[in-house]
Amino acid sequence: MDLFGKSLIELQELIKTKKVSSKEVFDYFAKRSKKYNPKLNAFHTLLDKPVTESSATGGSLYGIPFSMKDTYNTKGVQTTASSRVIDDYIPPYNATVYERLVKAGAVLLGKSNCDAWGHGSSTENSDFGVTKNPWNNDYVAGGSSGGSAAALSAYLSPFEIGEDTGGSIRLPAAFCGVVGLKVTYGLVSRYGCIAYASSLDTVGPMTTSVHDMAAILEIIAGNDPYDATSTFTKSFSYLNTLDRKVSGLKIGVPKEYFGEGIDPEVERKTKEALGIFEKLGATVKEISLPHTKYAIAAYYLLVTSETSSNLARYDGIRFGNDRNFFAAEAKRRLMLGGYTLSAGYYDQYYKKAQKVRTIFREDFDDAFKDVDLIIAPVSPTPAFKIGEKINNPLQMYLSDIHTVPVNLTGIPSLSVPIGLSKEGLPIGMQIMGNHFQEDKILNVGYQFEQETNFFDVIKKGREKYKD
């Protein structure tokens, strides 16, 4: 049977009705991944056979293969965070998110490329080479979860688990034309995820439909005693609210996200998408998030401080190699963080940035008094060329200008495709809700998908990789 382009729900049904075996499904994706990986460099590790046993009765994901960003501990399977510092590390334990997916019957296919330690917006900071954008191999796939987005776009994996600290799920999802969710901070356990910046790191799925997103999120969301920052709520449901109508919904559009530097095509496509919501009976109004221009500064102060502390543990004694194996971007961030946390500077930098976070939360709180959701572009531009920004770290940091405010405030945001640029590169928009309103943003994303099929972006992205 030809499995090409089958959605998660279709694969589940085929396995359940025994039209296809779980082994056939695994082999199908393993073969495709091996075939296209030399071209795209989406994966570090590809497994020849499953490393876990799915129980015969099966959970809801029985027999469904998936890949994860290489920042999750997977027992017995090499985990590198895309860094040479731990290029020979074999985890002795499992991340909670992996454990939950395996318990539901899902089968690990591989580990996906990313910027080393999550430090980057293009995967050019991976110590194992850049991931190519499947739409045009001269362009970046976005980052840091770029391997995951590229794999989904070329249909090498039915779903992926990424990680979003400042846009690392949403930016690559937008650049590769797939669906990505940055969850509310604490919704999904971070236990066993290699830490980048602990007060901002979030674990989220990347998929090729909103339905798949809701199905995966139901499995991985909820309290974990091993992550003290996780939500107290045990479980969540998302599938049963996807069908709600969006009429009467109030959508806010922040004017600051359409300022200087925005690509006219990104602006036009976003406005067209907003038009669809108006057609569906929602109202769209301009709002202001007045401190947007301070987001990057606050974000980089927080993440470099926290990453310098988190990466202090890599000393090559208990596992991995010594600190000479850190590459340029990690060194820059470790030094900047060391500086901002050093004696006499803590109040002026780290604490100041934490106070600015409060200001951002107030901005968004005010906005959500007036509107139900906020919609904006994920990035001011479509994907950029490989090599274009790599020699200018500050320019690279500014790629995240529309994604980091969401991390500073901790709210959820869903990135979905809204069309293609003239050069044929995907453009994405993000749907933001208040804390723990994943049900609402998934519902709205699902209604948009029903109406537009994301302008066939996901379907077109796969065509080149059909055979």
Add this chain to the structure above:
Amino acid sequence: MRKRGELTKADILHIARLANLTLTDKEVEKYHGQLSETIKYVENLDELDTTNVKPTSHSTNVTNVYFEDGTENTRLFSQEKALKNAKNTKNGQFVVKRIME
């Protein structure tokens, strides 16, 4: 206090030492330029008066989480397992650098 944003090369060496990183002369040169530019950029936060603003450390305000004493067996490592990824072990222990002469 020295004016912020003016990183010297001595600062670069100092913070490299804080981060336990060894830099070549060429790297000192490169990072001096790049880090100075970034520090200068982040100082746009000075425009904001945050005197009476409380800092946010957890964005949904979770505090005071307790964990029962004791550990599940699945989380216990044998000595052998704990040492498995180490390059340098002796008598079932990690070998570390001498810290006192």
